[in-house]
Amino acid sequence: MSILHAFFRGIDRLAPARTAHAHCDIPCGIYDPHHAQLAAHTVIRMNLLINELKKPGPNAAAEERQDYANKLSRYVATKEQHAEIAKHEVRILWADYFKPEHLQKFPELHDLVWKTLKAGSKARQEISLQAAEDLLKDANDIATIFWRTKGLDVIKVKAPYPTERETVYPKLG
Numbered sequence: 001m002s003i004l005h006a007f008f009r010g011i012d013r014l015a016p017a018r019t020a021h022a023h024c025d026i027p028c029g030i031y032d033p034h035h036a037q038l039a040a041h042t043v044i045r046m047n048l049l050i051n052e053l054k055k056p057g058p059n060a061a062a063e064e065r066q067d068y069a070n071k072l073s074r075y076v077a078t079k080e081q082h083a084e085i086a087k088h089e090v091r092i093l094w095a096d097y098f099k100p101e102h103l104q105k106f107p108e109l110h111d112l113v114w115k116t117l118k119a120g121s122k123a124r125q126e127i128s129l130q131a132a133e134d135l136l137k138d139a140n141d142i143a144t145i146f147w148r149t150k151g152l153d154v155i156k157v158k159a160p161y162p163t164e165r166e167t168v169y170p171k172l173g
Contacts, residue, residue, distance in 0.1 A: 046079035
């Protein structure tokens with residue numbers, strides 16, 4: 001073993017490298033706002049399901065109360081998880097994809113990202129259809145800018161999900 005090899009092995013023992021968790025940081029060049037939009041649709045859907053739940057009456061059987069509590073807790077957990085996924089996906093785009101030249105062309109981008117992250121937090125914290133819809137609107141606005149940075153126009157269509165809300169897609173071909 002060379003002296004240089006022994007030196008670096010000693011350094012590695014004293015301060016071992018830690019695992020980094022990120023999109024990939026190669027950079028792979030594969031970015032897409034769709035995951036944030038899909039997560040926002042899920043947040044909307046969970047709010048709709050929560051609002052549709054029938055709360056058991058005071059004389060309801062234990063089984064009915066348990067079923068309600070189980071559904072409510074699962075819907076809330078899924079809503080919170082997907083609000084965080086939306087925020088995570090926006091942070092990836094912000095930190096890894098968007099560049100200074102994008103900010104010059106779209107000066108509203110900085111405030112939009114901040115607003116979207118705040119909307120994600122609100123949608124996570126509250127059972128609020130409006131907060132969930134705000135998150136989707138902001139995710140769609142980010143998607144619009146994202147696709148325009150790639151020189152693509154966008155189309156807005158009703159999503160094929162139970163939410164039936166508008167979603168932004170790139171206009172291809």
